[in-house]
Amino acid sequence: MPEKPPTPNIIPWNITPEEEQSFQATDASFVWLCQLPAEAIRPYAGKWIAIRDCQITACADTLEDLRAQFENGEWAQVIVHRVERPGKVIYR
Numbered sequence: 001m002p003e004k005p006p007t008p009n010i011i012p013w014n015i016t017p018e019e020e021q022s023f024q025a026t027d028a029s030f031v032w033l034c035q036l037p038a039e040a041i042r043p044y045a046g047k048w049i050a051i052r053d054c055q056i057t058a059c060a061d062t063l064e065d066l067r068a069q070f071e072n073g074e075w076a077q078v079i080v081h082r083v084e085r086p087g088k089v090i091y092r
Helices: 017-025 027-034 038-044 063-067
Strands: 048-052 055-060 079-082
Touching: 017 027, 027 048, 027 079, 048 063, 055 063, 063 079
Parallel strands: none
Antiparallel strands: 048 055, 048 079
8 A cells, every 4th residue: 555645744825014014015016027028038048137126126147146236135026037038939
């Protein structure tokens, strides 16, 4: 008889009202990012970007370089996104 897999150790995440407010503060920027046309984000291909208040506020080649552009409190108020380079599609 096969061995039963171990039960995962799941701990409920009880967020504080301050954390919830912080998450909701970036909702509009997340929707804005998801709706950006490819032409608008193409110049950032291969880079990390930070979005705040529906604007790209910073850009860097590495996550560490992007993080260095923010004070501690500011970093928690941005959405961080890696813009991938477009790939080639070959049809045969």
